[in-house]
Amino acid sequence: MSWEYRQMRIQTRGWIEIKVQDxxxxxxxxxxxxxxxxxxxxxxxxxxxxxxxxxxxLKRPLD
Known part of the structure; x- marks a missing residue:
């Protein structure tokens, strides 16, 4: 099976407790x-x- 890939970046903040964008x-x-x-x-x-x-x-199958 062939796959298509992409990426998504989530910004974090905090030092002791990491928080991510909502x-x-x-x-x-x-x-x-x-x-x-x-x-x-x-x-x-x-x-x-x-x-x-x-x-x-992320990945999804190519048609």
Missing amino acids: NYIHQLNKLAREGWEVDQMVPIHTGISGTSSIVIL
């Missing part, structure tokens, strides 16, 4: 209706212990 669930649900599924989630680190964002890799 609308990412709406965006993921919209992409799921278009046939996309989450393949991987990768934290992007900044500095010694911070996470600046999370990259979500």
